[in-house]
Amino acid sequence: MKILIVDDFSTMRRIIKNLLRDLGFTNTAEADDGTTALPMLKSGGFDFLVTDWNMPGMSGIDLLRAVRADERLKHLPVLMVTAEAKRDQIIEAAQAGVNGYVVKPFTAQVLKEKIEKIFERVNG
Amino acid sequence: MTQADQSLAEFEATLKAHAPQLIESLQQGRFDEAAQMFNELNQARNNGLYQEVGKLTRELHNAIVKLEMDTCATGGDPSPITDATDRLSYVVEMTEKAANRTMDLVEESAPLVNYVSYEAQSLVADWQRFMRRDMNAEEFRELVRRIDQYLQRSLSDSSQLSQNLSEIMLAQDFQDLTGQVIKRVTRLITELESNLLKLVLMAGQVDRVAGIQHDREAIRAEQEKKKQEKEPSHGEGPQMHADIREDVVSGQDDVDDLLSSLGF
Numbered sequence: 185m186k187i188l189i190v191d192d193f194s195t196m197r198r199i200i201k202n203l204l205r206d207l208g209f210t211n212t213a214e215a216d217d218g219t220t221a222l223p224m225l226k227s228g229g230f231d232f233l234v235t236d237w238n239m240p241g242m243s244g245i246d247l248l249r250a251v252r253a254d255e256r257l258k259h260l261p262v263l264m265v266t267a268e269a270k271r272d273q274i275i276e277a278a279q280a281g282v283n284g285y286v287v288k289p290f291t292a293q294v295l296k297e298k299i300e301k302i303f304e305r306v307n308g
Numbered sequence: 309m310t311q312a313d314q315s316l317a318e319f320e321a322t323l324k325a326h327a328p329q330l331i332e333s334l335q336q337g338r339f340d341e342a343a344q345m346f347n348e349l350n351q352a353r354n355n356g357l358y359q360e361v362g363k364l365t366r367e368l369h370n371a372i373v374k375l376e377m378d379t380c381a382t383g384g385d386p387s388p389i390t391d392a393t394d395r396l397s398y399v400v401e402m403t404e405k406a407a408n409r410t411m412d413l414v415e416e417s418a419p420l421v422n423y424v425s426y427e428a429q430s431l432v433a434d435w436q437r438f439m440r441r442d443m444n445a446e447e448f449r450e451l452v453r454r455i456d457q458y459l460q461r462s463l464s465d466s467s468q469l470s471q472n473l474s475e476i477m478l479a480q481d482f483q484d485l486t487g488q489v490i491k492r493v494t495r496l497i498t499e500l501e502s503n504l505l506k507l508v509l510m511a512g513q514v515d516r517v518a519g520i521q522h523d524r525e526a527i528r529a530e531q532e533k534k535k536q537e538k539e540p541s542h543g544e545g546p547q548m549h550a551d552i553r554e555d556v557v558s559g560q561d562d563v564d565d566l567l568s569s570l571g572f
Contacts, residue, residue: 195407202411238543267546269557271566278572285563288546294560 186211186229190221190247191236191265196288200234200265203292207299218242222250225257232302237266237273245273245280252281261302265290319356323349364514371506388500392493399486406482413479417472420465427458 187209191197197214204212213230215221219241225233233251237244244264251257263284264277277285283305284298326345333342434451437443443451515522550558557563 193404195404195411198408198411202415238545243543266543268543269547269550269563270544271555271557273543274557274563274566275570278567278570285567287557287560287563290560 185209185231186213187232187234188213188215188221188224188230189234190215190218190239190244192216192239193236196236196265200295203295204234206292207296218244218247218250221247225251225260226254228256230260232299233260233262234265235262237264237268237277245277248277248280248282263298263302265295319353322352360513364510367510368507371503371510374503388496392496395489395493399489402482402486406479409479410476413472413476417469420469424462424465427461431455431458 187204189197189200189204189212191200194216197216201212201214204210213224215224217239218235221233221235222242224230233247235244235247239247242250244266248262248264251260251262261283262281263286264282265286265288267288268274269287274285283302286294286298326349330342330345330349333339333345431451431454434443434447434454438448438451547553547556550556557566
């Protein structure tokens with residue numbers, strides 16, 4: 185299982201990478217923006233996307249929309265991990281097809297639960 | 309009463325004093341006299357106006373100097389805003405370094421702790437066999453060798469761990485430096501705001517002296533419209549008043565509740 189971690193702050197990417205490794209997901213790649221992430225996703229091989237919302241080039245919500253609009257990527261499970269906590273935004277993300285939404289600051293437990301929940305649904 | 313108010317009051321007093329004469333001249337048909345009085349009143353108003361504009365120009369100049377923008381305009385020292393921006397970049401840099409340093413130390417320490425725990429677990433099993441006298445001499449010698457090795461590793465690893473913990477503590481020193489920088493930036497911004505406010509007040513005075521009326525309602529409505537047109541998915545960053553704002557969730561549980569209430 186290959187996971188792409190997208191966030192413009194390298195420290196956050198590192199934290200998520202470590203948490204995923206603790207959960208047994210060792211095959212991870214990183215991108216610092218939606219603009220760099222999309223081509224990586226399009227070239228294939230990824231089974232899961234973890235992304236922030238606020239990024240300077242292409243935001244997480246726009247990345248999500250681009251993924252859902254792509255014929256080959258539209259079923260890719262997407263988890264948003266972000267500081268954005270407005271109700272309107274959460275609803276917007278859900279309507280755009282996000283599979284899970286984690287607000288920062290978060291715990292390892294929460295991340296684990298959300299990932300497991302997503303895969304339950306995907307495999308179920 | 310400000311200087312501006314005073315001169316306006318003077319002009320108004322002059323106007324009031326001349327009004328009855330003016331009306332009388334007009335009623336009596338002495339139009340030359342009336343015209344003369346109009347001129348005098350006009351002159352009085354213009355003089356007052358020039359004085360006001362002179363005063364405002366001086367005050368404006370002072371305000372600009374206080375904002376330290378006159379040197380920047382001519383390519384001199386960096387503006388306070390540039391200074392503040394640089395300082396905040398420094399904060400981002402320092403916090404990133406500290407976070408990475410701390411994580412490096414944690415990543416170094418984890419294997420040491422894992423070894424101690426893993427090896428202890430396996431030794432316990434054999435030690436219990438020994439306690440049950442379920443061990444021959446050769447196995448016992450092997451156990452002794454392993455325990456000896458474990459004790460030595462434990463000693464050196466715990467000393468390394470202690471050191472790592474101290475260094476993690478030290479890596480938090482960024483907070484003092486970044487805290488100072490942020491306080492300084494806060495002061496800069498507060499000063500800037502108060503100077504800008506003075507400019508706004510002065511603009512109000514200019515309007516009054518020149519007799520200009522701005523349609524405040526129209527301006528406000530235009531601003532509101534611009535705000536709405538901004539992309540709705542424009543983020544706000546981390547929320548600081550989640551507990552009192554109603555349009556913001558206050559934790560992961562809230563997020564989960566919101567999503568499940570919508571059927572997601």
